[in-house]
Amino acid sequence: MSSTKARSETIQNHFKYRNFLVFPTNGLSMLSLALCCSIASISLIFYSAFSNQSLSFNFLNHKIDANCFNPGKVDGFEKTNISHILFGIGGSVNLWNKRIHYIELWWKPSITRGFVWFDHKPFSNMTWTETLPQYKVSKDTSRFNYTCWYGSRSAIRMARIVKETFELGLENIRWFVMGDDDTVFFTDNLVTVLAKYNHNQMYYIGANSESVEQDMEHSYATAYGGAGFAISYPLAVELVRILDGCINRYHEFYGSDSKIQGCLSEIGVPLTKELGFHQMDIRGLPYGLLAAHPVAPLVSLHHLDDVLPIFPSQTRMESLKRLISGYEVDPGRTLQHSFCYDLRRNWSVSVSWGYTVMLYPSLVTAKKLETAFQTFQTWGSRHGGPFTFNTRTVSSDPCEIPLVYLLDRVESVGGDETLTTYNRYLPWWNNQGECRHCDCTPALAVEFFNVSASKFSPDLWNKAPRRQCCEIINGSDGVNSMVQVQIRDCMHFESVTPP
Structure with missing residues (x-):
C-alpha cells in the first residue's frame, strides 16, 4: 500500500510540474517560466554561434525565392x-537548315513544350513555321572561363540552357529535358520512362556513351547531352543556384x-541510367546496335548525320520516317527484341519489332x-571496340x-x-558460301x-523487365516464301532453349 501511495504521489507531482510549465497560475510561476525561457534562449544562441557558425551565416545570407519551388503548382495526383x-x-543558327528536319520528326505543336536556344538571332531569311518550337537567344557567356584546348566555348552556352x-x-513543369537540335526524341516513351519516377524527388536521368573511350574521357557518371537527359524540378531548383559557379570551377x-x-x-545526385537514351557515339552502320535493343523503351537517337542510314536501302530521313x-x-x-525456334526446320528467328527480322x-x-x-x-x-555492351563479329x-x-x-x-x-x-554479308552443316x-x-502482336501496354515497363516470347505459326517441313510469327507474353516456365 505504501509503495502504491508513493507512486500515486509521484504521478500527481509529475502532472503538477507539467501544469507549472504549461499553465502557470501565479506570479512566482510566471517569473520562473520567464527565467527558464531566458536561459534556454541564451543557451541556444551560444550553441548556434559556436557549434555551427558557418551553417548559420550561410542560412542568413542565402535568399530563398518563395516562387522558386512551389509544389502546389503541380497536381501531384495526376500521372505525368x-x-x-x-x-x-x-x-x-548556322546549322539550323540542316537540323530542322530532325526536330520536325518529333515535335508536336500545341502538345510538346519547350524552346530552341540559338547562339545568336536567326538570319532574316530564315523561315519559322508553327510546326516548330519557339526560339530564344542564349545570353552572353564571355565572362566565363573555358580552357579545354580541343573544345568549343559553345559548351558554356549549352550548359546554361537548363538555367x-x-x-x-x-508553371506545371515536372521535368526539364535537354537535347541537341539533331536529337530525335520518342516522346511517348520518354513520358513512360519519366512517369516511373517521383518528380518531387531529385532525379538526373539519362545514359552513357556507347564507346568506352568516350566514357573514360568524359566520365561514366555523365548523362550524355546528345542522347538527352532529364532533370526533375526539385533538382533544377538546386542546380540553377550553383550552375554559373560550377561552369567556372570546371572550366577545363x-x-x-x-x-x-x-x-x-x-549536390550529391548520381545518374539514374535508362538504356533507351542513345547517344549513338559510333561510326558506320547502326544496324547491329538497334537490332539488339535492350529491354527498355526507345527514348532517343542522336548523331544521325554521323552514321549510315538506319535502313541501308534508304536515305537517312527516309529511314527515320520508316x-x-x-x-x-x-x-x-x-525495337523490342524477341526470338524463337522452329524446331521442325531447325531455324532461329530474331525479331526487332518495327525494324528487322533475322532468320x-x-x-x-x-x-x-x-x-x-x-x-x-x-x-x-574508329576501332572495333570496346563498347559498353557486348558485340559479336559476323561469322x-x-x-x-x-x-x-x-x-x-x-x-x-x-x-x-x-x-x-x-x-x-x-x-554485305550475303551468304555466298556452301551450307555444309545445315540445310x-x-x-x-x-x-x-x-x-x-498485341499493342504494348506502357504499364509493362513498371514491372520487372522481361523480353517477350514469340512462336512461328506456320511451321512445316515444306518450303514457304512467307513465315508468320506471333509475339506474345511468355508462359510460365517458358524459355528459349534449344533441344
Missing part, C-alpha cells in the same frame, strides 16, 4: 504526361554535359541472339549468318493488334515475314 515536360534544345529555361518560370571540361554532371556531383511509322502505331514495342538456318543460343552484331566502330578512334560460317528482312509496312488490326511485314534484304535451301526460299 507530355505537358509536364519542358524541352531545352541546344541549336545553332535559362528554368528561369522562364513556366570539354562538354556542357560534363559541366552539368560536375555541378550535380556537388522507323517512326512503326513507333506511331505501337510506341512501347518499337538463321540453324539453332542459335539465346545468348548469341541477344548480342549485337558489330556493324560499327567506336566514335573517336564466316554460312549456318550462323542470318538472312535479313527489313520493315516494309505496319498496320493496326482490330484496334489492339498490329501486323508488321518485313521484306528480304541482301546485306539452307528452305531458309533461302523465305521472302517475307508477317509478325503479329
